[in-house]
Amino acid sequence: MNGAQALLHTLADAGIDVCFTNPGTSEMHFVAALDDEPRMRAVLALFEGVATGAADGYARMAGKPAATLLHLGCGLGNGLANLHNARKGKVPVLNIVGDHATHHVQYDAQLQSDIETVARNVSPWVRTSQSTAALSQDAAEAITQCMGPPGNVATLILPADVSWGEGGVPQTMPPKAPPSAADDAVVAAVAHALQGPGNKAFLLGDRALRAETLMVLGRIAARTGAKLFAEVFPTRIERGAGLPHVERIAYLAELASVQLTGIDHLILVDAKAPVSFFAYPGKKSYLVPEGCQLHELASPTQDVASCLAKLCSAVDASQTAPVLQSAKRPSRPRGKFTADKVCKAIGHLLPDNAILVDEAQTSGIMLPMFTAGAPRHDVLTLTGGAIGQGLPNAVGAAIACPDRKVIALAGDGSAMYTLQALWTMAREKLDIISIIFNNRAYAILNVELRRVGAAGAGDKARAQLDLKHPPLDFVALSEGMGVRARRATTTEEFLAAFEHALRTPGPHLIEAIVPPTLAGLKLRILPSLLESLANLPRPVARALKKKIAP
Amino acid sequence: MNGAQALLHTLADAGIDVCFTNPGTSEMHFVAALDDEPRMRAVLALFEGVATGAADGYARMAGKPAATLLHLGCGLGNGLANLHNARKGKVPVLNIVGDHATHHVQYDAQLQSDIETVARNVSPWVRTSQSTAALSQDAAEAITQCMGPPGNVATLILPADVSWGEGGVPQTMPPKAPPSAADDAVVAAVAHALQGPGNKAFLLGDRALRAETLMVLGRIAARTGAKLFAEVFPTRIERGAGLPHVERIAYLAELASVQLTGIDHLILVDAKAPVSFFAYPGKKSYLVPEGCQLHELASPTQDVASCLAKLCSAVDASQTAPVLQSAKRPSRPRGKFTADKVCKAIGHLLPDNAILVDEAQTSGIMLPMFTAGAPRHDVLTLTGGAIGQGLPNAVGAAIACPDRKVIALAGDGSAMYTLQALWTMAREKLDIISIIFNNRAYAILNVELRRVGAAGAGDKARAQLDLKHPPLDFVALSEGMGVRARRATTTEEFLAAFEHALRTPGPHLIEAIVPPTLAGLKLRILPSLLESLANLPRPVARALKKKIAP
The missing domain is CATH 3.40.50.970 (Thiamin diphosphate (ThDP)-binding fold, Pyr/PP domains)
Known part of the structure; x- marks a missing residue:
């Protein structure tokens, strides 16, 4: 069994059964080995950014990583932008990047470049596998690293001779370590804040935005009056009739500031404190209002579900009915096309x-x-x-x-x-x-x-x-x-x-x-735009109008 | 004058008057400043790989760099593959990569990533400009670095506040240092080899493949019987009727080996020793025949024209008529379309x-x-x-x-x-x-x-x-x-x-x-393919036939 065959076997054993590919010569043994692993589906893309973006979208919905197959540093470069999106979304992606045979590197041939340096931009875990015997072990470690939480990009660089060499040994995955448990002191502090005076809101990211966790959050919100916000660009949010409504923070920092105005306690769940997308001359980047207290209920390494379950008990919301979004569709649109x-x-x-x-x-x-x-x-x-x-x-x-x-x-x-x-x-x-x-x-x-x-x-x-x-x-x-x-x-x-x-x-x-x-947008007319946005109720728009166009 | 305005002025003063762009928000002040610098032409691309590849093609033909305007690490990533081609071709390209404002970096906003680490894959010179006052000086240094020889990719990272800040001061370029002169001992040794026994060949890269240098090489070749080879993938080669004919080294290492068979002295001029493009199991990567002596007449940092002029004198070829390619076109094609x-x-x-x-x-x-x-x-x-x-x-x-x-x-x-x-x-x-x-x-x-x-x-x-x-x-x-x-x-x-x-x-x-x-190519029928290739005369094809399909 060669390295590529053992690698594919290891991936499939770990449940990674889709590979988004754009291969070149240095990946030909991996390609040839596809026929030896019936569990692996290979999906060809004409450009690496499609392969990496597909792996990102796949993992967001499948809840497990796909592999990518990329051609040296340039193929990885072409895939970098969508790997960046995966990294920022805490999405697990396993890159397999072909490289020249180890003995060929010294010649600095045309496609030679420092792959690891590119990979580090998006991939906290990067390794160039050094031998066929070690390859599957390297792959198992890469999989562990990318699975998280938080999910991440892991990059395994696969020299052609490591791929074609004989002596590959498939590996099974070590048992998965559970995510860090809830911190009882933090839960108690958050519960205290929620039960005290002032305006409270949750800011939810990634794993907090799935149906099950949202139902728990809905109970807590109904019990405590806290508002539910989602990050500007959530990785995946389940929504619609029958789920608690969550308001996304606006992309425009001017609007986001208004959304957050008056919040006294902002509770982060698998999310970061809100900042503006870009900096603007003379405007603030950090959007947490002055005097607002920030709490991190669950960090990206923690078990979000158990943190929320504990909080739900602590605020005595287990029997509270959440406020759910009612079924409601807009009418059939007519008139001018926009x-x-x-x-x-x-x-x-x-x-x-x-x-x-x-x-x-x-x-x-x-x-x-x-x-x-x-x-x-x-x-x-x-x-x-x-x-x-x-x-x-x-x-x-x-x-x-x-x-x-x-x-x-x-x-x-x-x-x-x-x-x-x-x-x-x-x-x-x-x-x-x-x-x-x-x-x-x-x-x-x-x-x-x-x-x-x-x-x-x-x-x-x-x-x-x-x-x-x-x-x-x-x-x-x-x-x-x-x-x-x-x-x-x-x-x-x-x-x-x-x-x-x-x-x-x-x-x-x-x-x-x-x-x-x-x-035709001018900043001074933002408020009238705002009033048409469902996410921002009229009082908020009025507050913004006062702020921006006094 | 803000930083962007001063930067554009500096570029135009240095003769850089084309910028291939795919901007985003962090580049908006650079974009706005375009109207203040009438000498700069901005060419929009829908994808960064087009912008960087265009800058590469431009510089190959213009003999001077263009700038690119790219959007943070992801924009640079999208442009990486064609910057790699520029780097390998010793082509000058000046990247201007927008970044978040310096005070915004601490918040790790969505588009934040380590731009420098990506840039280092393709760009020996990378600098994040730290102040509006220093920006034009940084740009001047970047231009010097990319001009070479050898030409190279240089990457200037431009934080948004350095771009929008007031107090920009255009800079004029320092005098350009001349390339390293010919090494007389090397010239003498090469002349000696050319005048001695055995088969000699030149392997020519980049600046050796322009009309003027080729004419000198043609004289030397006619005088000494040396053959003229070009690298597999030359940056730019001038050719056709009236110029000395140069044979390109084949992409397939099997063919390249045959081309180089029997060469006793291989003389590099702005070129690297030939290696196979990829490694193949059981095949050699290094293609210089055993026993062949390698000479480097002119390295990428040296003055190619003066090295060749000295060699031409040393072998007494100044009055020798070069063998020139005669005008000859194939007939109008007919029959099956291939x-x-x-x-x-x-x-x-x-x-x-x-x-x-x-x-x-x-x-x-x-x-x-x-x-x-x-x-x-x-x-x-x-x-x-x-x-x-x-x-x-x-x-x-x-x-x-x-x-x-x-x-x-x-x-x-x-x-x-x-x-x-x-x-x-x-x-x-x-x-x-x-x-x-x-x-x-x-x-x-x-x-x-x-x-x-x-x-x-x-x-x-x-x-x-x-x-x-x-x-x-x-x-x-x-x-x-x-x-x-x-x-x-x-x-x-x-x-x-x-x-x-x-x-x-x-x-x-x-x-x-x-x-x-x-x-339908199988390796054993390569020789019959070979015989149809003009670059490889029939005796060479016959030699290959013996070698591959004995």
């Missing part, structure tokens, strides 16, 4: 148990409101801010959950980073509806250009944010990769295309030609 | 002073033969082996040389890594003909799978190399990005499309539907 109408149509038609992958930036701003009372669904978001995540994440989610409809929303700018994902959707016949908001701009940057105070931008600057010349034709691009596509320029066309895609299994793309949602 | 017919058509029709960007892998194997006697042209190749170089390189070459026709050849697999380059071609109305060889396979990997000895590959393995399901439609993909496209399934259709593109300025794409060139 990005909001797309979001409304999704809310109107969202099927049971769907997976929404949201990378729509400005165009998706109304999605949370319109889907709040839709049938129960999962949402995956842009955890690390590295765009090009949406379509690859959808690939992985669809492979993890073949019986669920996946709906991926992406802006035109975002979609173009990893559009090759469409080919894998077609090849694997994945049940994904990709909706591309084509507003022919990096619309978010038109907002940001003003927010950073870069006033007086002229034609050259504005041209850098403009995707009008030439216009992208996503129907042609999609069909060029084998995915059926339709263009919608009216609300009725969109509804027809979406309904068709919903009832026809397999991959579809809908190009929604819409005006930029925030194109 | 990749070879495309290469033949290019040789038949190549216009004066064209730039060929060759990333066609297996399909381009006959290109050197069919264009050897064509009008003088430049060829840019895959210096670092990181595919996805061709179309972006073409963008940069066309911007550097707006009066020259650029013809880019890419395999279907390669083209899909950075296909977004087409959009920039359309946007900038670049005079580029992109020819995509669509053989619906990673054809080179079908060869490699056998070469690495990964025998017995089954259906799953072979599926990893197969791009048939679904077939890519490059006409649709191209038109989706605004580039006119035609599909050729016959030789006549290709000729018509190519002739149309040659006489119609602006970007074109031709999708050539061809069978895989080396699909």
Whole structure:
């Protein structure tokens, strides 16, 4: 048995049975060994960023890692942005990166580069396996490291001769160490705060946003009056009718500050203290209000469920009925076609148990409101801010959950980073509806250009944010990769295309030609925008109006 | 004047007047400052790999660096593969990578990552600028570092507050240090070897492959009987009728070994000793024949022209007439459509002073033969082996040389890594003909799978190399990005499309539907393949036949 065969056996024994691949010559023995391991499914991508983003989306939904197969430092580089998203989302991903044979490294051949240095940007655990005999043990350690909690990226570098050498020995995984237990003193302190005066809120990340933990949080919230917030970009959030409603912190720090205004106790559960996405001249980065006390109930290494169970008992909420989101859908959209109408149509038609992958930036701003009372669904978001995540994440989610409809929303700018994902959707016949908001701009940057105070931008600057010349034709691009596509320029066309895609299994793309949602946005009119956002009730919007446009 | 304005002024003063961009929020002040610096041309790409590959292609043709503008660690990651190609090709590229404001770093916001660690993979010089006052000085140092020789990648990381801060001061460049002079003892030793017994050959890289140096080498070769070889993947080679003919070392180590068989003295000029691209079980990586003496006439830090001039005098070749390639074109191709017919058509029709960007892998194997006697042209190749170089390189070459026709050849697999380059071609109305060889396979990997000895590959393995399901439609993909496209399934259709593109300025794409060139290749039939290759004369092929299939 050669190294590659033993490695594949070890992966499959550990339950890792999907590998997203974009191989080259140095990975050919791994590729050849695929036929010896019937448990492993290999999914080819035309670009490494698709493979890594798919592994991220897969793990978010499957609750276990997939492997990637990448070609030396450059292949890893191409996959780096979506590995960054996985790292920031605490998502387990196991990279297998082929390298030159150990005796070839000294010659500094064309593809030679320092792979480990690239890997360290995204991968706390990096190892170049040194021998066929040790390979499977290295793999077992990589798997342990990536499983967490917190989930993480682990990178095993596989020299070609270690892969092709004979003497591979499959390894079984050591028993998994349990996550750190709840800290009783912390639980008591949080319970005390929740039962005392002032306004309390939870800020929830990753594992706190699953149905089971949310039900416990719902009881605690109902009992104590605490509010439930989710991180700006959650890894995965279960939501919809029948679950407690959770309000996501807004991307715009101006709005997030308003959401958090008046909070006296902010309790973190598998989440970090809120900070603004970027820094802006003269504005605060750290968004915890002055005087607000921060508590960390459960850190990313801890057992979130047991921390919450203890807290639930401590505040005597075990018998409290949680406030649950009622079933409620928006009406069928009509009239002028905008990005909001797309979001409304999704809310109107969202099927049971769907997976929404949201990378729509400005165009998706109304999605949370319109889907709040839709049938129960999962949402995956842009955890690390590295765009090009949406379509690859959808690939992985669809492979993890073949019986669920996946709906991926992406802006035109975002979609173009990893559009090759469409080919894998077609090849694997994945049940994904990709909706591309084509507003022919990096619309978010038109907002940001003003927010950073870069006033007086002229034609050259504005041209850098403009995707009008030439216009992208996503129907042609999609069909060029084998995915059926339709263009919608009216609300009725969109509804027809979406309904068709919903009832026809397999991959579809809908190009929604819409005006930029925030194109005319000026900071002084933010409050009127705010008032239309469900996440922010009217009193909050009024408070913001006073603050920003006194 | 803020930091960004001073930086742009410094770049323009240093002659860097093109910037290939894919900006985000942290780069917005740089973007805004573009309008204050009329000398700077900003070229937007939809993906960072296009921006970095364009900067590479630009510098190869312009002989000076362009800047890139990238968005934090993830943007740099997306651009890494083509920066690797630049590094391996000794091509100067100046990266400007935006980062969070210095005071924002502590919060580890979503896009925070260690940019320097990624940069070090491709960039010997990396610096995070610490203040607006020092920024232009940092930029000047970065420019000095990247200019070389050897040319290199330099990465200047630009925190947002260093960019937006007031107090920027443009800097002028310090005087450029001359490259190291020729070493007279080395020149004498090489001259002695050239004048002595045995077979001699030069192995030429980068700066040795330009018209002027080639003419000197032609004299030396004519005088001494030395052969002229070029590296496998030269950065830029000037060739065609009226220049000395140079034979490129073959990609397949089996062929390269034959090319080098019997050489007693191998003289390196701005080149490295030949090694195989990958290692293969039981095969040699180092390709210098046993007993062959290696000489380094000019290292990458030295003045190539003066080393060659001294050698020319030393061997008394100054008055020797070089053997020049005669003008000779292949006839108009007819009959069954194959990749070879495309290469033949290019040789038949190549216009004066064209730039060929060759990333066609297996399909381009006959290109050197069919264009050897064509009008003088430049060829840019895959210096670092990181595919996805061709179309972006073409963008940069066309911007550097707006009066020259650029013809880019890419395999279907390669083209899909950075296909977004087409959009920039359309946007900038670049005079580029992109020819995509669509053989619906990673054809080179079908060869490699056998070469690495990964025998017995089954259906799953072979599926990893197969791009048939679904077939890519490059006409649709191209038109989706605004580039006119035609599909050729016959030789006549290709000729018509190519002739149309040659006489119609602006970007074109031709999708050539061809069978895989080396699909049926088995190692034992290599010699018969060899005999059809112009680079390898019949005696060489016969020698190989004896060696491989005795």
